[in-house]
Amino acid sequence: MRFRPRHTPTPPAVLATTLIATLGLPAAAQESAPLEGELPSVVVVTGTYAKNRRTVDSESPIDIIGARELQATGSTELATVLGRLLPSVNFPRPSGADGSDAVRPAQLRGLSPDQTLVLVNGKRRHTSAVVNVNGTQGRGSAPVDLNAIPLSAIDHIEVLRDGAAAQYGSDAIAGVINIILKKGPTGGDAELGFGEYQKRDGKQVSLKGSTGFALGDSGWLRLAVEAADRDPTNRAGPDLRNVKDPRYGQVNQRYGDPETRPRTVFVNSQVTINDDLEWYAFANYGQRDTSAAATWRTFGRSPIYPEGFLPLENSSSTDQSLVTGLRGEAGGWRWDASFNYGNNEFQLDLDHTVNLDLFANSPTHFYAGKLENTQTLLNLDVAREFPVAAFSGPLTVALGAEARHEKYEIGAGDPASYQGSGSQGFSGFRPVNAGSNSRHNESLYLNLEAEISRRFSGSAALRHERYSDFGSTTSAKGSTRYAVNDAVSVRATASSGFRAPSLAQQFYTITTTNFSVINGVNTPIETGTFAVGSAAATVLGATQLKAEKARNYSLGLQVQPTSNWNATIDAYRIDVDDRIALSSNMTLSDTLKRSLAAQGIPVGAGRYFTNAIDTRTTGVDVVSTYRWNLALVGRFDFTLGYNHNKNTVERVAPNPALLTANGLTLIDRQTTNRMTVGSPRDKFSLATEYTAGPWNGRATVTRYGSFTVPQNNPTLDQVYAPQWVLDLAASVKLGDRWKLTAGIDNATNRYPDQVTSAGNLNNNGINPYSVFAPNGFNGRFYYAKAGYSW
Template sequence: MPTRSPLTVLAPLPRALLLGGLMMASVPAWAQQSVSDGELQSIVVTGTYAKNRRTVDSESPVDIIGARELQASGSTELATVLGRVLPSLNFPRPSGADASDAVRPAQLRGLSPDQVLVLVNGKRRHASAVVNVNGTQGRGSAPVDLNAIPLSAIDHIEVLRDGAAAQYGSDAIAGVINIILKKGAAGGDAEIGFGEYQKRDGKQVSVRGSTGFNLGDDGWVRIAIDAADRDPTNRAGADFRNPADPRYGKVNQRFGDPDTKPRVLFVNGQYRVNDNIDWYAFANYGQRDTSAAATWRTFGRSTIYPEGFLPLENSRSTDTSLVTCLRGEASGWRWDVSANYGSNEFKLDLDNTVNLDLAGSSPTHFYAGKLKNTQSLLNVDVAKEYAVEAFTGPLTVALGAEYRHEEYEIGAGDLASYSGSGAQGFSGFRPINAGTNSRHNQSIYANLEAEVTKQFSASAALRHERYSDFGSTTSAKGSARYAFNDAVSLRGTASSGFRAPSLAQQFYTITTTNFSVVNGVNTPIETGTFAVGSAAASALGATPLKAEKARNYSLGLQLQPTRNWTTTIDAYRINIDDRVALSANMTLSQTLKDTLAKQGLLVGAGRYFTNAIDTRTTGVDILSTYRWESSKVGRFDFTAAYNHNKTALEHVNANPAILTANGLTLIDRQTINRITVGSPKDKFSLATDWTQNIWGARAVVTRYGSFTVPQNSVALDQTYDPQWVLDLSGSVKLGKNWRLSAGIDNVTNRYPDQVTSAGNLNNNGINPYSGFAPNGFNGRYYYAKAAYSW
């Protein structure tokens, strides 16, 4: 897909209608190139070590999202934008889900959010410290926080929708998202944007910019900054539960997007050391302050707030990364040596709340503790082209080695946050939860690629990894492509893969107050999330976690009937054994309560992570693009894209004997169906981009497919109808440097179906929408932006 170079973050005038399931291929850092606005087929650097590999030549489904597509909506969040331009990516917006309100997970191909690998400039990005433990999509995952990466720093994104563990290691089961930063000293831009929802809330102000500087004659550095203030939205219903409540009939709950204030700095640079060696580096520092609401506490529970109160979960997520590298060439070998550090720290405070056990002496502000995830890597990659007499093109041989060290830390909150019943809204991390755990792994890998004939190309990859905590694993991948002629080609891949259970999944532990519907009433239950190796988890039948194992297969047809018209159809199947999942919230028998009480754990329910599920995901991605140009009416780019995706249960491990003896089930119906039917079964999009001289416009219509929010009783399941959404935007250039743009997201003001009252799943009508809704539930959004470039 063609792309645009400016950095206008929200600029609503992108051009090529991009609907959908884009794909990507990757090259190592030494081969990075920018995407030309005029090219329909561009050089890719993801999933390949060969030089000058184009999207049209890729053996795996691959596509490029350019700056224009990234700036084509009113959103300033990367994950939201990707959710609109990638049919295979799902980014719901949960509310009332504790830390998941602040760090929302995204899914690729309906799989777990941590089963997609995120790279920046071809280097592994660190994961968030937050574990999604509530009943949202992605429950149990701790993925990369895509929204910590600002649009202002991005040149383009390559999305490889294919298993790539043999090339990149853990996490690359669903695919790879490679974010390529802007580079070079030339040019710059600055932008200010404003937006607001139809309901007159969710006001947003964003400021961003990017510029470059020369480092003498041999280098450059580029700086990007991004800051925004986003007010909360509220789609909660009025509270009619108790006529005696002094706030009866008022909207007490806050249900919608949180109040968010991100501030991010990205730096990217390069310097020519000598004729054979380059140094390059990139780094970022960012903070995002978020204020999300917990569940309204009704009147009469606290003398400090006699009419009731709304606990606020105020968090600060701090992201830091530094990658520094040397690359060069010697004796025909291209080499790249890099050191990579990244960390995410999540601190949580509670305000406007109390600890009920402290009665009138309770504070109203609490420090609940922190989570921190850190990774450090060393990589060595080498590659060389060999002439093979029997081949029409060179044989590319690539070898590499990696060392990775990871740490996960839990820090305790203050005493008042967890003593007794703890702070209402979120009981703090306790000293028994606190601690730091680490592991390391080493890996070696090899990759072969060749153009055997003008029609046939093939590649193979092999990777072996050894982890300090659960042993070794080996992955392999084979790919091939055959071109029948210039208009028709066939491609396919087969691979094995894996995903190591994260340290967060192995060691996250906390006791919180969860709400369960009991006899039609939302009832608070003290719930313990236990580290899988702890005595508490062992008492509930836990066994050590092991790596997930995947087998990926894809077969694709590429059609290019004319120079300006391309279509790709890629079918895929992904088998995953030993999927890591967070167990059901098991309401404990008195026997098990007594067992845990002897360990000092006074809880009514418990859960832990387990490898209990095998699944099979099948689907198809279709992408068709057409360009039409006229000297009279301008250039039109049309894109149609479609993804259909289905996940089926293959196997569930036998229930632990101790749970069966106490009438409990480790993996319940809701846990299974959240994985199999909780994501939209399909997504379809049509987009049109038009440019003519100083004018531009874009229209995108998206159909989000149906999905089911499961419960443990089939009678309480709710299947939501598909939702059609129309986005419109336009822009105009004023002189050489200025661009004004404006747009409307969700022009027709469409909302998803409301939650039925069955089983009181909508909290007596207070929470009318589901957090599973793929396009959120905020309604129509207006925005305008002004950008200056040089």
């Protein structure tokens, strides 16, 4: 099925100009040339302002993911690839969850998706406009859309698994994902890929490539493009609402991955003006059209579709950004001054559906409205090395200032999309929901790093931020590393951090139809999601949001007994106070219904965001890499990764007296348990790569640990068994240019446990698999790729 969104955004002129004259890229990681059989030593730029800091010297755990690893699976989605490569990343695949089908959230260390900061070339990436408000992992978050960044543009990724709010500001509670773009005027690559699931659906065709151009004698421009067509998958079960009627059955439903059509271009460039000055910039523009299915509406409900109908939520997510600036050196100081603009717009259309209250006069196409998020930043960073007589190395002093402006906007849909019961599948945004809100904040930071002796190093950071909407906050961090000998070292960090409530969490509002299980029956209820400062939320006991406060502690061991083997073990604890959560769906009493109806809000349930929970996350990460070189046979690379993660709720704020008096609970059992047991407790992976001449083979076995989908009734909780998955791939180089690859993801065709029918949690048999499943529920996937490089 092909579809066309009602509104097609046009990129602003500033981006068109940027594609011609964009400039620059911060320093990226480099590999020192290893001896035969040795593992390379990698220079990192994340979490440090010192020059030439290597992974083996890092005081915090950092994962380096190169372009080869990013291309090692059949997926072209960045979040999916990270979920397979990193044991600490969880990326489930929601279905039937409105906007979350199109913009799926990823978790680091089991925390909220918006508690991980995403950078591109060291610059803050803007977040998505979509708020995850349905019953999925990441409920209540509005994180960065990782899948808006194409793999073709990425040189490598640095993942800092440590709190870094004192260095980078808000959101860096769980860690930092820094995406480093390809650079340079020479070389290029192009790739055509095909794939299909064993069920003969989900066909995928992708085309991607990158190339470089010289800009005169002193500059370069790098262009990356990517396009893909991905058909939907369907793992729906038989519809059991009326088993005797042949019009009911699996053929009517669609439960699985949506249909998606992403198109993206990324530009990265740099010009050297003189020996002490560079001008840089990078930019992107992309649009992803998605068609996701709601639940089949039964026959006899509409005269337009007498046999029933399947509403389709056709969205268009438009993503654009521009970062440009100057950097150089003066008086011994390295400096970087930059401008950063990012925007995401999410527009939603409904097709093949009706507004039941309009009967035969209902349209079958509805524009449901839009969400838009914009951020603009100005940054100034300076750094310098100072010799200290008592130290074995220089003291690196880094100072910086940042000014950020954010805006969040909701646009109303067509009247027919929200009048009465609204369009089936998703009721549109109403004029009362629409509006634009903004804020600004300013920050200052200081960072100190030094090699105090040949074996001992340390760093300290301090950052102060002032927000226009909730006040000021200060974060601090201290880190240290001690080399016991040339093979063993220990490291430790302690930090405080914060995450500012997003504008989406403060102002997102909509009235829509949700389904709740009442007496064993999925019952539609008009549910209002209210801005915390609104009169409706006040009626339900809401108070203004404040920043989340975090404390991070970690202790790690690094071991490198030989030049071809290294291992790290890092234990951590993350305490988050005043954690922001979307409240339970509160089915209102008659008294509260009348109070809201008097405001023109006739709903049967309500919810809003609240700082009501304190959590503690404890765990351990293990990463080990071994290279075995056999001169006559080839080379083997083994990578083992393991994450054990436990989340607990330490405190739940007292229930507002108003809610208690009406028999309601602000934070219910399902809300707290979703945070604690909804993601796998542990995850293990072992990757083996074999290289011999032009041939390469890769096998990765992953064990996704047990998880629980909680309910308010404990007897309805379902614990899902661990799942073992095997991914296989093989490639061959044909000469210096061509490379052919074939592979099988989930070669053993493993599916997660099926959802129990108790309490109708499988939606009358339609939804046989849980949207919490960390590896999805599509089964075996075959793919082939042909690449050409120059």
